[in-house]
Amino acid sequence: MFYRPEDGHGLPHNPFNAIVTPRPIGWISTRGTDGSENLAPYSFFNAIAYTPPQVMFSSTSAKEDRGDTKDSVANIRETGIFCVNIVEFAMRDAMNLTSGPWPKEEDEFTKAGITREDCQTIACSRVAAAPANLECRLTDIVTLKGENNFLVLGEVTGIHMRDDCLKDGIFDVLAFNPLTRMGYQDYSVVREKFSLARPTG
Structure with a gap:
């Protein structure tokens, strides 16, 4: 099968x-002014540089109470900071609950x-219980092609690692089984490496 995205795919759900x-899932925590x-999860997320360490995530929709974007990007625009919390399998239900379209006044930590x-x-x-946290300062927000698409770039200024995830001098992902996003409503978990x-050369 081949299709051009502008022509549609004819399938029940978007295969892209x-x-x-x-x-990987970036569970982004922010604070407004x-x-x-x-606290909200984003699966358009990744590490993008070693020195200095940098990460990215992108937001692709909007809420009525936030104008052209969602709470995370709106807060980052105001403060220039955010934290990436790494999601383990054991936190899957809590992570999923924080993905809801809650009002900006709703505190997802509490919810x-x-x-x-x-x-x-x-x-x-x-x-607090995440396997790792990456404290970040905003370096840029890039407006992407399309409606409500924003790429957020940040420099990592502080790194927390849970003690039980450090084994023989390495950060061992099998100690917590990272949760990953697949397509549709599907997820996967890393249990082998x-x-x-x-x-x-």
């Missing part, structure tokens, strides 16, 4: 969402019963 898979906090702690380098909360030596 399932083709680029699995995708009024002190309100937000989902998630314990929070203060970040160290930015004025924002983080998911293997190593490949990079070629030299």
